[in-house]
Amino acid sequence: MRLELSRLNRRFGGFHALDDVSLSIAPGEFLALLGPSGSGKTTLLRILAGLDYPDSGSVSRDGADFLSIPARERRIGLVFQHYALFRHLTVIENIAFGLRVRKWRLRPSRVEIRARVDRLLRRVQLEGLGSRYPSQLSGGQRQRVALARALAVEPDLLLLDEPFGALDALVRVTLRRWLRELHEELALTTVFVTHDQEEALELADRVAVMNNGRIEQVGSPEVIYQQPATPFVCEFIGKVNRFTVRRSGAGFGAGGWLPDGDPWQGRFDAAAAYVRPEQLKLGVPLALPAWEARLRHIYLAGSVAHLDLYVASIDQTLEADIASEDLSRLGLQAGMELRVAPRSAVLFPQDGAGATVNQERWIWHARSPVPA
Amino acid sequence: MRRRVLPGFGLSLGYALVYLGLIVLLPLAALAWKASGIGVEGLIRLLSAPRTLAALRLSLGGALLAALINAAIGLLVGWVLVRYRFPGRRLLDALVDLPFALPTAVAGIALTTLYAPHGWLGAWLEPLGIKVAYTPLGVLVAMVFVGFPFVVRTLQPVLASLERDVEEAAESLGARRWQTFFRVILPVLAPTLLTGFALALARAVGEYGSVIFIAGNIPMHSEIAPLLIVQKLEQFDYAGAAALGAVMLLLSFALLVIVALLQRWSGRWAERTT
Numbered sequence: 048m049r050l051e052l053s054r055l056n057r058r059f060g061g062f063h064a065l066d067d068v069s070l071s072i073a074p075g076e077f078l079a080l081l082g083p084s085g086s087g088k089t090t091l092l093r094i095l096a097g098l099d100y101p102d103s104g105s106v107s108r109d110g111a112d113f114l115s116i117p118a119r120e121r122r123i124g125l126v127f128q129h130y131a132l133f134r135h136l137t138v139i140e141n142i143a144f145g146l147r148v149r150k151w152r153l154r155p156s157r158v159e160i161r162a163r164v165d166r167l168l169r170r171v172q173l174e175g176l177g178s179r180y181p182s183q184l185s186g187g188q189r190q191r192v193a194l195a196r197a198l199a200v201e202p203d204l205l206l207l208d209e210p211f212g213a214l215d216a217l218v219r220v221t222l223r224r225w226l227r228e229l230h231e232e233l234a235l236t237t238v239f240v241t242h243d244q245e246e247a248l249e250l251a252d253r254v255a256v257m258n259n260g261r262i263e264q265v266g267s268p269e270v271i272y273q274q275p276a277t278p279f280v281c282e283f284i285g286k287v288n289r290f291t292v293r294r295s296g297a298g299f300g301a302g303g304w305l306p307d308g309d310p311w312q313g314r315f316d317a318a319a320a321y322v323r324p325e326q327l328k329l330g331v332p333l334a335l336p337a338w339e340a341r342l343r344h345i346y347l348a349g350s351v352a353h354l355d356l357y358v359a360s361i362d363q364t365l366e367a368d369i370a371s372e373d374l375s376r377l378g379l380q381a382g383m384e385l386r387v388a389p390r391s392a393v394l395f396p397q398d399g400a401g402a403t404v405n406q407e408r409w410i411w412h413a414r415s416p417v418p419a
Numbered sequence: 420m421r422r423r424v425l426p427g428f429g430l431s432l433g434y435a436l437v438y439l440g441l442i443v444l445l446p447l448a449a450l451a452w453k454a455s456g457i458g459v460e461g462l463i464r465l466l467s468a469p470r471t472l473a474a475l476r477l478s479l480g481g482a483l484l485a486a487l488i489n490a491a492i493g494l495l496v497g498w499v500l501v502r503y504r505f506p507g508r509r510l511l512d513a514l515v516d517l518p519f520a521l522p523t524a525v526a527g528i529a530l531t532t533l534y535a536p537h538g539w540l541g542a543w544l545e546p547l548g549i550k551v552a553y554t555p556l557g558v559l560v561a562m563v564f565v566g567f568p569f570v571v572r573t574l575q576p577v578l579a580s581l582e583r584d585v586e587e588a589a590e591s592l593g594a595r596r597w598q599t600f601f602r603v604i605l606p607v608l609a610p611t612l613l614t615g616f617a618l619a620l621a622r623a624v625g626e627y628g629s630v631i632f633i634a635g636n637i638p639m640h641s642e643i644a645p646l647l648i649v650q651k652l653e654q655f656d657y658a659g660a661a662a663l664g665a666v667m668l669l670l671s672f673a674l675l676v677i678v679a680l681l682q683r684w685s686g687r688w689a690e691r692t693t
Contacts, residue, residue, distance in 0.1 A: 058456075133589075149593060
């Protein structure tokens with residue numbers, strides 16, 4: 048089934064939770080709604096679930112109006128951040144709930160319900176825990192019960208609201224790999240809300256980045272990461288260095304670095320440049336334009352080393368990430384001087400008042416990349 | 420013995436036991452001792468008197484019914500106070516405690532005035548053939564009044580801690596509103612609701628002050644057991660009063676044990692935690 052969300056608006060008092068949001072969700076797709084708290088992502092999910100309604104706009108499922116269908120008839124599986132299990136029911140009774148509340152004519156027989164619950168228990172790897180109460184389970188187990196309960200009614204659409212938000216880091220990673228595998232098996236259209244960009248990039252086929260009630264960009268994780276559409280997406284997804292470049296002659300420059308070309312043909316005099324830490328090249332030859340930087344600190348974080356580089360000519364500290372094993376190969380030590388330059392950057396022009404103009408994005412790549 | 424983080428277990432337990440002994444057990448023991456003065460024969464005579472039986476039936480039956488009514492109405496009022504925001508909510512919330520604060524005699528006289536044949540409410544009910552004052556119905560009204568705060572006050576914190584997303588989960592799983600109430604909300608509230616029920620019941624069984632004014636105290640009709648006790652005291656029949664008191668105590672105790680067992684059964688999911 049295909050969902051079309053068109054021009055949704057939702058206000059809570061003076062707060063604009065959704066501001067003219069349009070989005071289409073393809074059958075079988077795994078879509079992440081990613082954004083900081085208050086960006087409207089949960090409101091959007093609740094509208095899909097039938098727990099909230101937009102002030103204006105429409106949602107259609109395969110061309111038919113979806114908003115007029117009450118929540119309990121939408122055939123939706125819903126999973127909450129805090130599990131929302133029925134604490135007075137055992138795991139089996141929790142999973143069977145959606146089947147047992149059905150009208151007599153549509154309700155499967157006892158034997159059938161039991162068989163389906165057993166199948167689901169196996170699928171979520173909780174065999175043998177069926178007669179426990181939720182309070183006797185760990186967080187990861189509870190969330191799997193919640194998922195089994197949602198899947199028991201054979202939904203057309205699975206909605207997950209920060210499903211891993213309350214779990215500790217290790218369980219979170221295990222559970223999301225497992226969820227991805229489950230999705231590949233079931234091919235169930237899935238929308239999940241998260242504020243964790245790593246989770247969104249790793250799990251989803253497509254990511255919608257939200258901010259202030261608007262969708263800033265929709266795209267595959269690669270596109271979101273490598274070709275961010277707005278400064279917000281640059282800053283929200285991953286770590287990024289931001290600095291200002293100004294017109295110098297025919298092109299632009301910041302300190303000793305000069306990106307070649309000017310796609311705007313002189314229309315702008317300044318731009319905000321974003322460079323990811325892994326896109327900073329260290330030890331640039333003297334023949335190429337680069338910054339003279341002082342290596343202030345090396346933070347060794349397992350396989351990756353984070354370097355603090357102070358660039359005097361733009362008076363800013365930049366962060367560079369390199370593989371730990373390259374530290375000794377390059378002979379890097381705190382206090383030494385280095386020539387550094389971006390390998391690639393995303394630039395947004397700024398108008399006279401210093402505001403960025405999102406539509407005129409420039410994705411710049413170095414012409415002759417020199418190996419690090 | 421394991422070391423405890425907080426010291427003073429021995430001292431505080433000892434204090435608690437002495438206190439309970441002085442305040443609760445000693446008077447009860449005195450009651451039992453005094454009651455034993457009546458002898459087996461006297462007890463049988465007391466319990467086989469139709470007037471005693473009628474009074475006990477009214478006291479216990481009325482209290483049970485009043486506690487049931489309070490459980491239902493208290494749940495509703497608690498729900499409204501916790502779930503909705505409306506002007507005057509705080510005032511309404513404060514009003515709930517009024518039956519606690521009012522001297523029971525004042526409450527009794529106020530209720531009697533309201534429900535008497537020419538009272539504000541009585542004047543309307545009389546033509547409909549409903550007599551409240553000076554009937555068992557009046558006893559019930561007074562018992563409901565004094566027991567009302569218990570259910571509301573015990574339920575409120577639990578109602579406030581109910582998670583909204585559990586109800587939303589039930590709805591998205593296809594449950595209709597009444598199914599969500601009976602299958603999801605009520606089972607979680609049941610242990611607390613029973614606590615409130617037991618408190619309201621206990622209060623109503625022993626209530627004297629507010630009931631005697633509205634009851635009219637017609638023997639065999641609207642006379643409650645505590646009034647019989649008072650009458651015996653006035654006739655210097657101390658043993659008989661104590662015996663009747665002891666019987667009431669035993670019956671109330673049995674009722675409370677049943678409620679406690681029900682409560683345990685309804686809360687079995689909460690006990691087992693790993």
